Amino acid sequence: MRYSKQREAINTYLQGTTCHPTAEEVYEQVKHEIHDISLATVYRNLKQLQELNLIKRLDTGEGEARFDADLSDHSHFLCERCGNVYDLFDELVAPEDIADKLGKGFTVGRKMIYAYGVCDKCNK
Amino acid sequence: MRYSKQREAINTYLQGTTCHPTAEEVYEQVKHEIHDISLATVYRNLKQLQELNLIKRLDTGEGEARFDADLSDHSHFLCERCGNVYDLFDELVAPEDIADKLGKGFTVGRKMIYAYGVCDKCNK
DNA sequence: GTATTTGCAAACGTTTTGCGGCTAC
DNA sequence: GTAGCCGCAAAACGTTTGCAAATAC
Numbered sequence: 001m002r003y004s005k006q007r008e009a010i011n012t013y014l015q016g017t018t019c020h021p022t023a024e025e026v027y028e029q030v031k032h033e034i035h036d037i038s039l040a041t042v043y044r045n046l047k048q049l050q051e052l053n054l055i056k057r058l059d060t061g062e063g064e065a066r067f068d069a070d071l072s073d074h075s076h077f078l079c080e081r082c083g084n085v086y087d088l089f090d091e092l093v094a095p096e097d098i099a100d101k102l103g104k105g106f107t108v109g110r111k112m113i114y115a116y117g118v119c120d121k122c123n124k
Numbered sequence: 125m126r127y128s129k130q131r132e133a134i135n136t137y138l139q140g141t142t143c144h145p146t147a148e149e150v151y152e153q154v155k156h157e158i159h160d161i162s163l164a165t166v167y168r169n170l171k172q173l174q175e176l177n178l179i180k181r182l183d184t185g186e187g188e189a190r191f192d193a194d195l196s197d198h199s200h201f202l203c204e205r206c207g208n209v210y211d212l213f214d215e216l217v218a219p220e221d222i223a224d225k226l227g228k229g230f231t232v233g234r235k236m237i238y239a240y241g242v243c244d245k246c247n248k
Numbered sequence: 249g250t251a252t253t254t255g256c257a258a259a260c261g262t263t264t265t266g267c268g269g270c271t272a273c
Numbered sequence: 274g275t276a277g278c279c280g281c282a283a284a285a286c287g288t289t290t291g292c293a294a295a296t297a298c
Contacts, residue, residue: 002298003297004252004253004254004297006254024287036255037254037255038256039288041253043287047289061236064286064287064288065288088225090225092221092225095239097216098201099241101212101214101216102239104244105244106241106244107242108201108241110239110240112185112237114235115226115232115234116232116236117219117232120230123230123231128278128279130278131278148262160280162281163280164265164281167262167263167264168265168278168279187262188262188263189263251296252296253294253296253297254293254294255292255293256291256293260287260288260290262286262287263284263287264286265283265285266282266284267281267283268279268281269279270280271275271279272276272278273274273275273276273277
C-alpha cells in the first residue's frame with residue numbers, strides 16, 4: 001500500500017476523535033485540511049482502513065455507518081433523543097462465552113453490542 | 125389501524141419462520157400467496173409492524189436489514205462462510221446490567237448483540 | 249516507468265415516497 | 274363516505290465503481 005495524504009488525514013482524524021463519525025462527517029472534517037478531497041476517496045479509504053483492521057465500522061441501524069478507531073473490545077450506547085454515541089468500555093461478554101453458548105464447532109471472531117435508550121443528559 | 129390481507133400475510137409468514145429473512149425474501153415468499161403484492165407494500169408493512177413492536181429489525185451490517193418475529197431477548201450469530209443467521213437464546217447481558225455500567229441517569233430500552241464467525245457445519 | 253491513488257460523475261442496491269385508485273369499515 | 278391501504282413508478286439515500294489524470298516510489 002502506497003502513502004497518500006488523504007488516507008493519512010482520514011486516519012489521523014479518526015485516531016484523534018471519540019465521536020464515532022459517519023463517512024459524511026469524516027469528509028466534512030478532513031475537507032478543512034484537504035479542500036478538494038472527494039467523498040468517494042473517503043469511502044475508499046475507510047474501506048481500506050477497515051480491511052487493514054485499523055478501524056471498525058459500526059452498523060447501528062441509523063441508516064449510515066459510523067467509524068471507530070478504538071479497536072479495544074468495547075460496546076456502544078446510542079441515545080435515541082440526542083443521537084450521541086457513547087462508548088461502554090466494560091467488557092460485557094467475551095467472544096469465547098458466545099462461542100461456548102453457541103455450542104461445539106462454532107468459532108466467534110468478533111461481536112458487536114449496541115444498546116439503545118436515553119442518556120443521562122437527556123433524562124434530565 | 126385497518127386490516128389488510130397483505131399485512132396479515134407478511135406477519136403470518138414472519139411468525140412462522142425462524143430464518144430471519146430480508147425484505148426481499150419476505151416479498152418473494154408472500155408473493156406465493158398474494159401474487160400482485162408490491163415490494164413497497166412489504167417495506168411499508170415491515171415498518172409498521174416494527175413500530176407496533178410486533179417484529180424486530182436486525183441490522184447485521186450486510187447491507188440489507190433482516191426481520192425477526194421472535195421478540196424474546198436473544199442474540200444472533202452470523203456465519204461469515206455460509207451466511208446463515210443463528211439464534212442465541214442464552215441471555216448474554218441484561219439491559220439493566222448495561223444501564224448500570226453506563227452510569228447514573230442512563231436508561232436502556234433495548235440492546236442488540238451480533239456475533240460473527242464460522243458455524244459448526246462450515247468448520248467441518 | 250508503472251502501479252496505486254485521486255476526483256469526478258455515473259451507477260448501484262436498499263428503502264422511501266408521491267400519486268391515483270381501491271378497500272375496510 | 275372517508276381514512277387508510279394498495280400497486281406502481283420515481284425518487285432518495287448511502288455507498289461503490291469506471292475512468293482518465295495525478296502521484297508515490
